[in-house]
Each structure stands twice: as C-alpha cells, then as structure tokens.
Amino acid sequence: MAAPHSTRLNIHLQGWLLALPAVVLLATFTHIPAVETVIDSFFSTPHGKRAAAYIGLDQYRTMLADPVFWLAFRNNLLYALITVPLAIGLALLMALCVNGGLKGRAALRLAFFTPTILPMVAAANIWLFFYTPDYGLLNQIIRVFGVGSVNWLGNPATALGALMAVTVWKEAGFFMIFYLAALQQVPPVLYEAARMENASRWLVFRRITWPLLMPTTLFVAINALINAFRVVDQVIAMTGGGPNNATALLLFYIFQVAFSFWDSGYAAALSTVLLSTLAAIAFLQFFLLDRRIHYR
Amino acid sequence: MRRAVPIAERWTRFISTAAVWLFALAWALPLLYAIWAAFHPSAFATHFDLASPLTLENFARAWTAAPFARYFLNTILLVLGIMAAQFVICTLAAFALARFAFFGSQILFALILVQLMVTPDVLILENYLTLKKMGLIDTLTGVGLPYVASAFGIFLLRQTFKSIPKELDDAARMEGASTAQTIWRVYLPLARPVYVAYGLVSVSYHWNNFLWPLIVTNSVETRPLTVGLQVFASVDQGIDWSVISAAALMTSAPLMIAFLLFHRAFIQSFLRAGIR
Numbered sequence: 001m002a003a004p005h006s007t008r009l010n011i012h013l014q015g016w017l018l019a020l021p022a023v024v025l026l027a028t029f030t031h032i033p034a035v036e037t038v039i040d041s042f043f044s045t046p047h048g049k050r051a052a053a054y055i056g057l058d059q060y061r062t063m064l065a066d067p068v069f070w071l072a073f074r075n076n077l078l079y080a081l082i083t084v085p086l087a088i089g090l091a092l093l094m095a096l097c098v099n100g101g102l103k104g105r106a107a108l109r110l111a112f113f114t115p116t117i118l119p120m121v122a123a124a125n126i127w128l129f130f131y132t133p134d135y136g137l138l139n140q141i142i143r144v145f146g147v148g149s150v151n152w153l154g155n156p157a158t159a160l161g162a163l164m165a166v167t168v169w170k171e172a173g174f175f176m177i178f179y180l181a182a183l184q185q186v187p188p189v190l191y192e193a194a195r196m197e198n199a200s201r202w203l204v205f206r207r208i209t210w211p212l213l214m215p216t217t218l219f220v221a222i223n224a225l226i227n228a229f230r231v232v233d234q235v236i237a238m239t240g241g242g243p244n245n246a247t248a249l250l251l252f253y254i255f256q257v258a259f260s261f262w263d264s265g266y267a268a269a270l271s272t273v274l275l276s277t278l279a280a281i282a283f284l285q286f287f288l289l290d291r292r293i294h295y296r
Numbered sequence: 297m298r299r300a301v302p303i304a305e306r307w308t309r310f311i312s313t314a315a316v317w318l319f320a321l322a323w324a325l326p327l328l329y330a331i332w333a334a335f336h337p338s339a340f341a342t343h344f345d346l347a348s349p350l351t352l353e354n355f356a357r358a359w360t361a362a363p364f365a366r367y368f369l370n371t372i373l374l375v376l377g378i379m380a381a382q383f384v385i386c387t388l389a390a391f392a393l394a395r396f397a398f399f400g401s402q403i404l405f406a407l408i409l410v411q412l413m414v415t416p417d418v419l420i421l422e423n424y425l426t427l428k429k430m431g432l433i434d435t436l437t438g439v440g441l442p443y444v445a446s447a448f449g450i451f452l453l454r455q456t457f458k459s460i461p462k463e464l465d466d467a468a469r470m471e472g473a474s475t476a477q478t479i480w481r482v483y484l485p486l487a488r489p490v491y492v493a494y495g496l497v498s499v500s501y502h503w504n505n506f507l508w509p510l511i512v513t514n515s516v517e518t519r520p521l522t523v524g525l526q527v528f529a530s531v532d533q534g535i536d537w538s539v540i541s542a543a544a545l546m547t548s549a550p551l552m553i554a555f556l557l558f559h560r561a562f563i564q565s566f567l568r569a570g571i572r
Contacts, residue, residue, distance in 0.1 A: 014475065015398025022389035023404065025445035030411045033422030040422075097316045104317075110559070111320040114327065117555045117562075119504035121522045122544040125529050126330040129537045137329045169326070177563050226413060233506045237526055251418070251507075258421040259511060267421050278413045 034275060040268035052265065059269035069270065072248040075160055079249060080228035083167050087224050088217060090172040095179035096209075113173040120170065124237035127166045128153070153239055156246035163247055166234050171227065175220045182216040183209070222285045229277055250274050334542040354542035358528070361539070363516050364546065367524035370436060374509075374520055375502045378440040379495050382449050389445070390453035391479055395465065405454075408447045416442035417508045424511055434518050439509045443502065449494055452569065456490045457483055493565035500562075503551055521547040 016023075041059050043052040063069050094112045098105050115123060130137050131152040139149045152162040186209065194204045232251040235241055241248040241256060248256075251274060258267035332344070334355070340348035358364065392398065393405050416423050423442055424433075432438030460483060468478045484491075506522045513519045519527070525547045529540050555562050 011396050012398040015392040015396035015401060018392035018396075018475075019389040019401075019404065021385045022408070022445040022450060025385065025441070026408060026411060026447070028426060029416050029423055029442035029445075030414055030419070031407065033419040033426065034410075034414055036422050037419060093319075097319065102313060102316060108316065108320045110556075111324040113559075113563070114324070114552070114555075117500065117551050118327075118548045119506070119522050119525075119551075121504075121506050121526050122548045125525065125540055125544040126326050128529075129333065129541060130326040130329055132537070137325065169323070173323075174566070177566060181567050230415070230418065232417075236507070236510070237529075255420060255507065255511075258424075264421055271419065271421065274418060275414065278418070282413050 037268045037271045037275065040265060041272045043265055043268075045263050045265035055265075059265050062266060063269055063273070068245050068248060068253065071245050072250050072253040073273075075246075075248060076229060076231075076250045078160065079164060079167075079231060080225055083164050083171070083228055084221060084224040086164075087168045087171040087175060088220055090168065091175035091220065092179050092213070092217075094172060094176040095183055096205075098176075099180060099183045109176075112176055115170050116174040118170070120233035121237050123166060123170055124234045127162075127169075127234075128238055131162055154243055156243050159239055159243060159246045163231075163234055163238060166238070167228075167231060171224060175224070178216050178220055179213060182213050186212050218288050222281065222288070225281055225284075226278065229274065229281070250277070330541040330544060333538045334545050336538070338536060338538040354538045355546060358539050358543040358546060362524060362528040362543075364521075364524065364528075364543070366516055367519055367521045367547075370518060370524075371503060371520040371522075374436050374440055375499045377436065378443055378502050379498045381440065381444040382446050382498055383491065383495075385445050386449035386453055387479065387484075390450045390457055391475075391483065393450065394454045394457035395462075408450055411445075411447035412451070417505075420507065420511055423508075427512060433512060434514050435512075436518055438512050439518070439520065440502075442508070446498070448569070449498070452490060452494055453487065456487045460486050490568065492561070493568040496562060496565040497569040500551055 040052070042054060042056060044055045044058070046052040098108045098112070102108065118126075131139075133139060133151045133154070134149045138152065143149070150158060152158050190208050190212075191204065194208060199207075230251055231249050232255060235247055235249055235252040236255070239247040241252055250270070254267055254270045254274065257263050257270060335350050335352070336348050337351055337353065389408070393401055427433055427438045427441075430438075432441065464482050464486075465478055468482050473481065504522060505520075506526070509520050510523050510526070513523055516524075525543055528543055
C-alpha cells in the first residue's frame, strides 16, 4: 500500500520536528563550537578593544615552539600507552579471578568494582592521602621494606606515574565487567574439549579465551584510549599540572590556557589538536570494528 | 560424588586463592585507608591501632565546615533535571530516527554520534562563551544544558525502539492513536528496562562530573558536590586528612549505597550502556 503524497511529506516533517530539540542542542554545544574552535585557531586572541585578527598559522607556530605543549602532548601519549594496556590487563586478570568458583567471589568483585563508582575528585583526594609523604599508607608500607619516604606527587619523576595509578585504579574494575560478561558467553564445550586434551591453563587461555575475548578487548581499548585523552579531573585535584608541568596533559593545558591565562586563540589551537587526536581515534575505531565484522 | 584431590593440586588451589585475595585487598587499600581515617579521631588517622575509638565526628566537622547540604541539593537537582530532560529529548529524537525514514535521517544520525567522542567538556572554551551569551553562567541549567541532547541516549533508545515490532505501532495507529500516544502507550512500556539502565548511567555520570561544573559555577548556590569537595579540600581545610576523607566518602556515599543495594542492576546497566 503506497502512502499518499501528503503522508510522505508528513513523515519528513514529523521526523524533523521530533528530532528538532536534540538537533538544536547538539548543534549548539557540539558541532558549531567544534567548527568555531578550528576557525578561532587562525585568529589572535582579542584584547579589550582590539578585535581578533586573522593571523594564519601563527598560533600553531607558537605551539610548535612551546615546550609546555610538547610536554603535555608527550605526557598524554605516555599516559595512553601505559594506562590503556595496564587497565586492560588488570581488568582481564580480575575477570578471570572472579569468574571461577572461588570462595567469596561477590566480595572480590566488589573490591574491584567499587572504585568505578566513586567520583574522580573523591578518588583523587583518597589517593592524595594514600600518597602523603612520610605518613601516607604507601610510604608506611615501603618503609617496612626499608625504602625511605618518597614524595610521589611532588617529584617530577614519579608524579605522572602516580596519576596513572589512579586512572588505572578507577578504570580496571569498570572494564572487568565487560570481560566478565564476555567470559560467560564462551561455550563451555570448548573448555571441556581442552580438558579432554589435557591442555595446560596457559594454552587454554591463549588458544580459546583470548581470541574469543578479542572483540571485548578492542571495545575496551578504544574506550580507554578516548578516556586517556580526556583525563583532567585528577590533574586538577591532585597536582595542578605540577611539579614543573610534569603532569600537564592536553585537556588540562587547554583548561589552563583558556581559564587561567585567558588566551582564547591559543586555547582554540590546542583544542584543535585534541579534536584531531579524537578524530584519529574515531577512524581507528572504525577501521578496527570493520575488521572485526570481517572476522565473523 | 567427590573426587579425591591430590595434595599438590590442593596446594596450587590454596595459593592461587590466597593470591587473588591479596590482589583484591591491595586494590581496596586506598579506599580502606580513607575509610579508616574517616571513622577514627584525627590522632589515629595514620596510626593503626585496633583499640582506637570509632567516631562520626569527622563527618560532622566536614558537614559544618562547608555547605555540603546545599551541594547535595544542587547535585540532586542537577542529576534529576538532566535525566528528566534527557528522557524527553532523546526519546523524541530516537523515535524519529527509529521509525521515520525522513529526509537526511542517516546523515543526522552520523552527526549525532560525533558527540560520543567530542563531549561538551572537550570544547570548554567555546561552550563557556556560548553559555555566557545565554546568560546561563553560574546556573544549574547551564551546567546541565550541554548534556541534555545526549548522543549516547539517542543511540541507545533508537536501537531499542528499532527492536520493537512495527506491528504493535501499526495496531495503535489503526485505533487512531497519535504519535505521542503511540510513544507513550507502546514504546515507553516496552523500553522500560533500557530507561532504567540509561537513568542509572546518566545519574552516575553527572553525579561524578567535574570539569564542566567547575568552569560554569562559582557560587555555593550552584556548585555540585564534586566541585564543592574540591573547593573544600583545597582551600578550607588545610591538611586534616580525617575530615577530607570523611568529605570524600560523604560525596560518594549515595551512589555507593545505591550500588551496594542494587549492584546487579548497576552492572547490567553499565553493560547495556557498553557502547559509550
């Protein structure tokens, strides 16, 4: 039954009307500002009566010569390269630990998952206390092993690592639940067959569990990667980017340039770099997920 | 029937169980340390003595030292407001995308998904300026507005609506139901579990959100808990860790308690929401 012309027109109109509120809001807070950010990065920062002037790639030249930008970028790459595999590995380990018939599984699960529920700012303050020089728990523990007190957050050599630990602590339990769900989907027949063959635990993991968990690993990895480039809460709450910019990350540096230095042109150029990075991850995701479909 | 377990195997099992418990204990250690400090007098904060008295005084001190009651109210208004607005706006858009093949709907859907990656807090400066033009700086509406049209919510509900048989929709229309009535009577009841999941994810996300409210708010009347905690811990408090720990736990408590009570629902929701 073909719909009469008026009804078809009605469908287009109704569709757009229903989507309209969402479209307006998304355009206002996502698409237009994203485009404006890129445009603004080619202009100078307006000061008082002096309006923004077109300056081509000058902001980007400044950026290339800015050691803090390079430090923040390097820190962020390190952050992604270290926290993503670490969080995934620990999440998988946790899932394998609590998936079996272990005594007190529920309590273990709770111990792993609870950090996920905490607000990052609360977790950051809990860890600030944990890291406190001299009498923080971490320093009390290493003292037992004869190591002197370390100022984890005050030392440029350890500060970034100390922040990474908080991120991994917050994320691993969250990723664990995806692995747990995936583990339940593995057909028990496969494990029975492996047992029949007397396969070692490691072989079972490598040949059965790990390949079957691959889609989950990809999904989790992409999410962790996106998160790694949006890390900012714990930097603000724990180090303020210090000591000596050792913990400056991209979004934190943008925040600082925009709201402490009020250099909107430069902040726009930095934001453009962040947007490009996120876009690159989006393409990566597209490519990886595409491959996954071919595997099926 | 029980198979006799060889001694060696029993030992391996014991050791691996112990290792797992140790791992979990180490994982919980920072949190346990904060809980210890929060429930004991300051003198015992970093000093472990099982005989030290339990106390709620740290919570009382935190509660009176900063306007936490107001922060709680702000956060509750904020998360409930965002959730309600998201339900309405995302339902309408998701329904249109699921059931009307309208002109440009494919491109529109792709454009909506951009927000999964580019969340409003990535574009802090432009969004701050937009909000300023609207006169919404330092208002709860301003904190929530950029998140109301959530790509995640639209995606989730669209997938759900698409899985609902079209015949039910047609039947309702045949009886003369309007679009609004169809959504209300057919789609909402069937999608209820998804709304619960989305609601839980939305509430926990915005309860914990920090950067955007930090930028937008600058008074006690609008500050949510996360920002309030940060202001409290960095300015008001010096370094009394017992009180800061108490405050940190307090701000997390409602979500934690809800999680402990309904942990199955929470985990199911996060799984369902897995695409984020």
